[in-house]
Amino acid sequence: MAKLLMKGNEAIAEAAIRAGAKHYFAYPITPQNEVSEYLSRRMPEVGGCFLQMESEVAVINTLFGAAAAGIRAFTTSSSPGISLMSEGLSYITAANLPTVVVNMCRAGPGLGGILPSQGDYRQMTKGGGHGDYHLIVLAPASVQEAVELMMLAFDLADKYRNPVGILADGLIGQMMEPVDFDALPKPTVYDKSDWITDGAKNREPHLIRTLFLDPVPGEIENRKRAEKYRQIEKNETRYEIYNLENHPKLVIVAFGTIARVCKTAIDELKTMGIEVGLFRPISLYPFPYTELMQVGEKAQMLLSVEMSNGQLIDDVKMAMQGKKPIHFYGRQGGIVPAPDEIVEEAKKLFNVS
Amino acid sequence: MPRVIIEKDRCKGCELCVRACPQQILRMTREINVKGYFFAEVFDQPRCIGCTLCALTCPDMAITIGANSVVYRFFEV
């Protein structure tokens, strides 16, 4: 099969099916409704199940049940919906269950707006729900990458028995790009027979719980989870670098769609004789701290470009440990910075007018 | 003949079995069990009709009922 021209939301939906996820539960919210609409038609074709739930609260808990039954299931939503799911994500993490949640981030806080944003960076990477936990968070910059990361998300969720979040935005969801499904790796099948609740036949009952009234086992559970996160940090860091060959004085840090805008700006700056590099984290948790430090150390300064009011910059600061000045440029409310804005910002930093 | 067997250390002394027994052959002891509760006992075993209501009522699975002959079933459960 040749490349298909697909809308991001539909490509993500199809990728999940290719990853073996035949169960999808969701609640309508803009800008990701095409996923539900696509899967309401597609799931019956593959013998799967699409269920429109009564709320995002119900959605995330249905995913808990489905994960406990041992199948691959997922949902898609957008910022306010993810807020409602935060409680459930905390529970799913506490129960060491795999699931995949896609956040087509829109502007916030509150109802905000339906245009693209990265305002959920902290919500996705630093928690949102209660307790010591992390989602594994992956951020695609193109429809093709969204498809690849979607496939990876299910594997990582099963491998580490931890929820995986895809943090994209309305741009990824709404734009049409060519997608190649053929080149994708086959999903990995993990043996779940020693923990799923599929009926206690010829074995002792399996119990999936999150309550630990006794503090000692409670701490042991938390330490086991912390160890899992150390493994994830060791093994699952992903990032992309761009135009670092000529040792640029300035390195832009940006993720997702905005990183593509930055690439255009970098190309434009190059024609003006100004070398700027790009560091694009693909895994937002685990964040590539060490790798960014290695890149940042060689530059004179860094610039965090975001569609939020300074969230990614916190991790850039953590990575750089105060060794280099870090600047910020961001737009909010659903406004996507244009390449010219970033060019201007870079020129300011180079004192070029 | 039916026989009521009370596992005294499971009993929490709620007295619901005493209330349930149609023959009124159960009572609370003046002794306490390992949990510190006065527990239920049968004081007139021969009058037991094997209706099993005491066991059905016990919230703590403290009562088992045996029989060494056919016992009339008073109701379907």
Next chain:
Amino acid sequence: MELIFKKPESLTDTITHYCPGCTHGVIHRIVAEVLDELGLRERAVGVAPVGCSVLAYNYFYCDFLEAAHGRAPAFATGLKRANPNLIVFTYQGDGDLASIGGNEILHAANRGEKFTTIFVNNAVYGMTGGQMAPTTLPGQVTTTTPFGRKVDDVGYPIRVAELLATLRTPSYIARTSVHNSEGIIATKKAMRKAFSYQKENVCFSLVEVLSTCPTNWGIPPKQAAEWVGEHMVPYYPLGEFKTPEKVH
């Protein structure tokens, strides 16, 4: 000697943490007996609520999940849709089901999810220490209604069985009580029906069971049982409110 009454296999030997006279133990046993009698234990997955029965998994000898507060019907939906061969039941109290989980139970019932809900109504929040529940009776004193539930302020108690029975989707909805022998026998019958409908893949089923909470009501178990008969049964009538055979 043959045993004519013994612990069902679907229960463990663990002594419950429930207070003396609390009827959770009776309801657990009834559910376990039904699982045994219908041969469902090896396919059964229970979903525990948040509330006193959060630890129900210590007492049932089958697979179990622990749900977030009120969300058991959503968990059960996910389980059953993922693996329709499972026999899924949620075990929920009145705070869990009728208050925080009102939406989940309403929509699960309306979708006709083929699982069974055991709804234990004792008119009070037990585990948190006796606060007013949506099912607390008018005038009933709780730790948050020290002068009795005032219906002109917080409304009347919710009759869950009647409410769910208004839904057009076929289901089995019954209310029983375990405050006396007669009620316990009726509860067992209703429970068997509820699980049979699930076993035959017919419909959603819910049995609301009127239960006691001697500790938080502040009266001894025997009086608590009588209180159910005198006060709860008149407000919460017993019986079958809906069967799948009868189209409304």
